[in-house]
Amino acid sequence: MRILxxxxxxxxxxxxxxxxxxxxxCSSPASSPxxxxxxxxxxxxxxxxxxxxxxxxxxxxxxxxxxxxxxxxAQLVAAAAKLNSLPAAAYRGLVHGKSYYGxxxxxxxxxxxxxxxxxxxxxxxxxSVQDDGGYYVFEEPAGGSWTATAVGMTGIGGSPxxxxxxxxxxxxxxxxxxxxxxxAS
Numbered sequence: 001m002r003i004l005x006x007x008x009x010x011x012x013x014x015x016x017x018x019x020x021x022x023x024x025x026c027s028s029p030a031s032s033p034x035x036x037x038x039x040x041x042x043x044x045x046x047x048x049x050x051x052x053x054x055x056x057x058x059x060x061x062x063x064x065x066x067x068x069x070x071x072x073x074a075q076l077v078a079a080a081a082k083l084n085s086l087p088a089a090a091y092r093g094l095v096h097g098k099s100y101y102g103x104x105x106x107x108x109x110x111x112x113x114x115x116x117x118x119x120x121x122x123x124x125x126x127x128s129v130q131d132d133g134g135y136y137v138f139e140e141p142a143g144g145s146w147t148a149t150a151v152g153m154t155g156i157g158g159s160p161x162x163x164x165x166x167x168x169x170x171x172x173x174x175x176x177x178x179x180x181x182x183x184a185s
Contacts, residue, residue: 060105063168068094068101068112076112079148080136081125090125092117098135098182100173104166111169112138112146113181135181137163151180 078088094114101112116134118125128134135152149163161180170176176183 060103063102063104063106063166063172065100065102065172066110068099072101072112073099075146076114076136076138076148077116079138079146080114080116080150083136083148083150084125084128086122086125086128090119090122092119100182102169102172104168106168107166108142109166110140111165112140113173114138115152137165137180139163149180154180 073094074088077091077093081088081091084090093116095117099112099114101110103110114136116125116129116136118129118134120126129152135150136148137151138146138148140146151161151163153159154161161178163180165175165180167177170179173182175181
């Protein structure tokens with residue numbers, strides 16, 4: 001019995017470390033606010049990809065950065081393109097270095113932020129990102145799908161944010177309190 005307990009403890013510690021070590025690398029203060037430009041590790045499946053979304057959500061009590069995989073990037077681009085009444089092919093993707101992705105257990109929601117990179121062949125897509133208009137906040141609640149909100153013009157002429165990000169996400173991404181985009185966007 002003692003051997004079984006010791007094996008169970010070691011196995012549990014290994015499983016916990018396997019989860020915590022990648023999360024620590026994503027959320028350490030010395031690293032980028034979001035490991036959005038790396039694709040070496042897969043994040044927990046998003047609600048739109050899993051029918052039982054709650055079982056796929058990270059098991060944590062605080063907001064965490066997640067790896068922004070090519071599949072999630074494609075979903076985000078599709079959501080923003082839909083908002084602009086354009087096909088996803090009108091964009092080359094999200095701008096690297098301006099993309100964020102995380103999960104907030106308090107809201108049971110995945111959150112993302114990103115600037116779109118328009119295709120040179122789509123004049124409408126190029127116009128959609130002009131004049132600070134190309135930054136988006138995305139949210140995916142439990143059992144839902146990604147929705148995009150254009151926030152590029154927020155703060156210009158006193159315009160308020162049209163989406164309220166949880167304080168835990170703002171802190172995680174090092175965004176100013178009460179905002180809905182990075183300070184430099």
